[in-house]
Amino acid sequence: MVLSVPSWVIPGTYAENLAFISGKEGIEGVELLFFMYDESVLREFRSELSLIESFRNRFAFTAHLPDGLQSSHEELVDLLSPLVRSFVVHPGPAGEADDMAELLVRWQGRFGDRFLLENTQDGRFEALERLLPEIPVCLDSGHLLLHDGSPAAFAGSRGERIGQIHLHAVDEVAAAVDGRLRDHRALGGDLRWLDELSPFITSFRGILELEVFSWEEARESRRVLQERGLVPRRNNE
Numbered sequence: 001m002v003l004s005v006p007s008w009v010i011p012g013t014y015a016e017n018l019a020f021i022s023g024k025e026g027i028e029g030v031e032l033l034f035f036m037y038d039e040s041v042l043r044e045f046r047s048e049l050s051l052i053e054s055f056r057n058r059f060a061f062t063a064h065l066p067d068g069l070q071s072s073h074e075e076l077v078d079l080l081s082p083l084v085r086s087f088v089v090h091p092g093p094a095g096e097a098d099d100m101a102e103l104l105v106r107w108q109g110r111f112g113d114r115f116l117l118e119n120t121q122d123g124r125f126e127a128l129e130r131l132l133p134e135i136p137v138c139l140d141s142g143h144l145l146l147h148d149g150s151p152a153a154f155a156g157s158r159g160e161r162i163g164q165i166h167l168h169a170v171d172e173v174a175a176a177v178d179g180r181l182r183d184h185r186a187l188g189g190d191l192r193w194l195d196e197l198s199p200f201i202t203s204f205r206g207i208l209e210l211e212v213f214s215w216e217e218a219r220e221s222r223r224v225l226q227e228r229g230l231v232p233r234r235n236n237e
Contacts, residue, residue: 004029037066094127142183152196166211186217
């Protein structure tokens with residue numbers, strides 16, 4: 001299993017985050033974020049590409065493709081393909097599932113079976129999965145918890161198709177105070193769902209990403225996993 005974090009855990013560019021994360025022992029992967037994507041993001045990435053590539057022996061890279069995936073994003077996929085292991089994809093509205101399935105099949109033909117479908121809003125994932133029943137999957141714990149779902153049950157039903165886990169918690173109280181999203185929170189609170197998922201994590205051989213967007217939250221989540229014996233303890237934070 002590869003323990004990973006997003007490419008945004010401190011304010012800064014891709015390269016600045018990679019330089020920071022490279023000093024954190026035990027973090028072996030980074031997911032390059034393109035969830036929010038426009039020409040300025042592409043320019044920044046291109047300008048830093050040689051620096052990013054210099055970390056390819058340090059990190060296992062994955063990429064989170066833009067929300068609202070379009071055929072024009074093939075330029076980005078082509079740019080990332082030599083660098084990343086896999087691409088995480090958010091399904092679009094259920095009514096657009098046919099078009100998205102066609103796009104993903106075309107990309108699978110060109111780039112390989114490297115596109116992982118992430119569970120998001122109710123109905124979207126299921127609509128696309130019905131059309132692509134063998135597609136690899138990214139299990140997102142927070143999205144399931146928001147809809148009273150069970151990460152352990154989801155893992156049990158998809159099994160070896162799961163190539164990546166986005167691990168984060170939900171905190172309704174903190175969200176009411178700080179105005180941030182309810183999910184993408186450090187692991188904490190009632191973690192019975194994590195204990196139920198732990199046997200799957202123990203045998204998991206894919207990418208386990210702590211999908212939180214600050215180093216403090218990533219460090220706290222890692223500590224929770226260490227306490228449960230799910231990842232090794234490290235001396236370096």
